[in-house]
Amino acid sequence: TQLLEQSPQFLSIQEGENLTVYCNSSSVFSSLQWYRQEPGEGPVLLVTVVTGGEVKKLKRLTFQFGDARKDSSLHITAAQTGDTGLYLCAGGRGKIIFGKGTRLHILP
Amino acid sequence: GAGVSQSPSNKVTEKGKDVELRCDPISGHTALYWYRQSLGQGLEFLIYFQGNSAPDKSGLPSDRFSAERTGGSVSTLTIQRTQQEDSAVYLCASSPRGGGLTITEAFFGQGTRLTVV
Structure with a gap:
């Protein structure tokens, strides 16, 4: 069974700070996705990574x-209050499974 | 509509009653997914459709849960004899295709908030 573990579970930091959240698995994934979910909404895709070692930037x-396609990280530079939300990693073949997410709260 | 539509948006039901949750995917999307999200938690996979077939229904919690998809479009998730632990947000997503090596973007509806009292 493929499982995705995310850490930390919760993170609260001041606006302007940098942060990194992680998504790990014991299984190899052909691709991984990151989604962000805001209260009362469904998750929205941020990015899909496909190649081992790949780095993608979105602002x-x-x-x-x-490299081994078993893990992924999301780094946010100079966090803003608008970055607050639940960050989910996802992967799979056929069905898409999700990690439990990192709940990020950026303090003004 | 342009996006995934779920109905009802909210449902309050008495313990022991049956409920039906509906999902209208984006037109032309062949893959459809159902997830359950408890308060403050991540997404728990329930079932995945490719067309009208369900290659993976491993996430359905019990035989009280069932789902179908007709015409490669609308899907209904049915929960029989609801229990209080069934209270959660039920999210539906659709994707242009499924089953490949690279997962494609899943487009989510806003969910149905089910409360069993």
Whole structure:
């Protein structure tokens, strides 16, 4: 059974700080996705990483896929209050499974 | 509509009653997924459809849960004899295709909040 573990579970930091959250598995994934979910809404896709070692940037967000394609990280530079939300990693073949997420709260 | 539509948005039901949750996916999307999200938690996979077939229904918690999809479009998730532990947000997502090596983007509806009293 493929499982995705995310850490930390919760993170609360001041606006302007940098942070990194992680997504790990004992299984190899052909691709991984990161989604962000805001209260009362469904998750929205941020990025898909496909190649081992791949790095993708989306403004202040940097996503990395591990060389062995078992893990991924999301780094946010100079966090803003608008970054607050639940960050979920996802992967799978056929069905898409999700990790339990990192709940990020950026303090003004 | 342009996005995934779920109905009802909220449902309060008495313990022991049956409920039906509906999902209208994006037109042309062949893959459809159902998830359950308890308060403050991540997404628990329930079932996945490719067309009208369900290659993976391993996440359905018990035989009280069932789902079907007709015409490669609308899907209904049915919960029989509801229990209080069934209270959660039920999310539906659709994707242009499924089953490949690279997962495609899943587009989510806003969910149905089910409360069993």
